[in-house]
Amino acid sequence: xxxxxxxxxxxxxxxxxxxxxxxxxxxxxxxxxxxxxxxxxxxxxxxxxxxxxxxxxxxxxxxxxxxxxxxxxxxxxxxxxxxxxxxxxxxxxxxxxxxxxxxxxxxxxxxxxxxxxxxxxxxxxxxxxxxxxxxxxxxxxxxxxxxxxxxxxxxxxxxxxxxxxxxxxxxxxxxxxxxxxxxxxxxxxxxxxxxxxxxxxxxxxxxxxxxxxxxxxxxxxxxxxxxxxxxxxxxxxxxxxxxxxxxxxxxxxxxxxxxxxxxxxxxxxxxxxxxxxxxxxxxxxxxxxxxxxxxxxxxxxxxxxxxxxxxxxxxxxxxxxxxxxxxxxxxxxxxxxxxxxxxxxxxxxxxxxxxxxxxxxxxxxxxxxxxxxxxxxxxxxxxxxx
Numbered sequence: 001x002x003x004x005x006x007x008x009x010x011x012x013x014x015x016x017x018x019x020x021x022x023x024x025x026x027x028x029x030x031x032x033x034x035x036x037x038x039x040x041x042x043x044x045x046x047x048x049x050x051x052x053x054x055x056x057x058x059x060x061x062x063x064x065x066x067x068x069x070x071x072x073x074x075x076x077x078x079x080x081x082x083x084x085x086x087x088x089x090x091x092x093x094x095x096x097x098x099x100x101x102x103x104x105x106x107x108x109x110x111x112x113x114x115x116x117x118x119x120x121x122x123x124x125x126x127x128x129x130x131x132x133x134x135x136x137x138x139x140x141x142x143x144x145x146x147x148x149x150x151x152x153x154x155x156x157x158x159x160x161x162x163x164x165x166x167x168x169x170x171x172x173x174x175x176x177x178x179x180x181x182x183x184x185x186x187x188x189x190x191x192x193x194x195x196x197x198x199x200x201x202x203x204x205x206x207x208x209x210x211x212x213x214x215x216x217x218x219x220x221x222x223x224x225x226x227x228x229x230x231x232x233x234x235x236x237x238x239x240x241x242x243x244x245x246x247x248x249x250x251x252x253x254x255x256x257x258x259x260x261x262x263x264x265x266x267x268x269x270x271x272x273x274x275x276x277x278x279x280x281x282x283x284x285x286x287x288x289x290x291x292x293x294x295x296x297x298x299x300x301x302x303x304x305x306x307x308x309x310x311x312x313x314x315x316x317x318x319x320x321x322x323x324x325x326x327x328x329x330x331x332x333x334x335x336x337x338x339x340x341x342x343x344x345x346x347x348x349x350x351x352x353x354x355x356x357x358x359x360x361x362x363x364x365x366x367x368x369x370x371x372x373x374x375x376x377x378x379x380x381x382x383x384x385x386x
Contacts, residue, residue, distance in 0.1 A: 010057055012057075016051070017050070019047065020048045020381040022379045023044075026038065029042070037373040050073075050074075053069055053070075062090050069082045100144055104138055104165075107227065110133065114272070123318060125359065127303040136173065138213070141161060158226075160227075164220075168218070169245050170245075170259075171193070172193070174324065177373065188214065191212075198293065227241040235269070236267075240263070242261075243261060245259070275308045276308075293332045295328065297326060318342065338366055345359040356381070361376060
């Protein structure tokens with residue numbers, strides 16, 4: 001009994017529950033197997049609910065365990081699952097720190113999703129770049145990070161990651177295209193793909209219910225990532241990341257192991273608690289299969305946001321560009337896409353735990369062989385944090 005009391009005393013719980021009302025125009029959402037790139041669409045009103053919980057166990061300063069999950073009701077239905085689960089071990093050497101992380105986790109790249117549980121302090125929705133990371137990029141492996149703190153309090157961090165079980169990374173990006181939302185895929189979850197004719201003709205062995213971003217490893221290969229960051233607390237952050245998932249491009253149990261790699265450059269200037277400018281730039285490629293019908297596409301996404309906080313109010317403006325570029329001569333559909341989006345958000349702290357938000361997003365673009373994804377949405381959210 002005494003041991004159980006001690007363990008419970010060392011647990012730290014945090015999370016939120018939220019409800020969102022959304023009015024959206026444009027095609028039906030991709031979550032409903034439509035052509036739309038927002039989480040709501042079809043010229044109607046929808047009500048969504050989300051609950052996210054994180055649990056941390058920290059028995060001492062050198063070790064901790066973290067598990068987080070989400071339950072929600074959205075256009076895909078009602079579901080729940082694990083988002084992250086990992087263990088950290090740390091050792092300090094004067095002004096230096098070494099950290100070893102093992103499990104499934106987000107790489108700490110985002111200048112937007114900085115709050116607990118990979119949420120954003122700036123907006124309700126995420127940029128297209130980070131929406132995709134939330135959907136399809138979450139290594140299951142080991143991360144080694146070394147951080148040096150200078151005498152002036154600046155930090156220089158270098159890290160490397162080896163991972164598996166993220167083989168289908170790229171399927172949504174190539175077959176659906178870029179999207180905007182705040183949905184975090186859970187382990188083992190299957191996400192829908194759009195109604196492309198090639199999924200019946202050129203790729204009939206792809207599983208019919210969609211794609212599974214995170215699950216059992218497909219090809220037995222190990223992917224890797226490396227990053228470096230320089231930080232001046234509350235003033236500036238510059239980060240570079242490279243990732244290659246090492247996919248073999250072949251079919252395994254109804255899923256293709258996509259070969260996906262990208263470069264990501266991120267920068268943040270200013271004090272996030274007052275006025276901050278943040279942006280990220282990603283360029284990469286994704287490919288699968290060989291032969292008459294295959295996919296080979298380059299992709300690009302970038303955003304810039306400006307956010308100011310005064311008292312209980314925060315105002316944020318975000319502008320972004322994204323595209324995919326066809327690199328193959330395949331019997332399947334073309335993957336060419338060009339688009340842009342802008343978002344305006346107002347967040348208001350009614351009390352410390354209760355936050356209200358209003359957000360407007362507009363997305364315009366074109367994609368070869370499919371209807372244009374042009375859409376806009378107005379979102380009202382109430383979020384209770386604990």
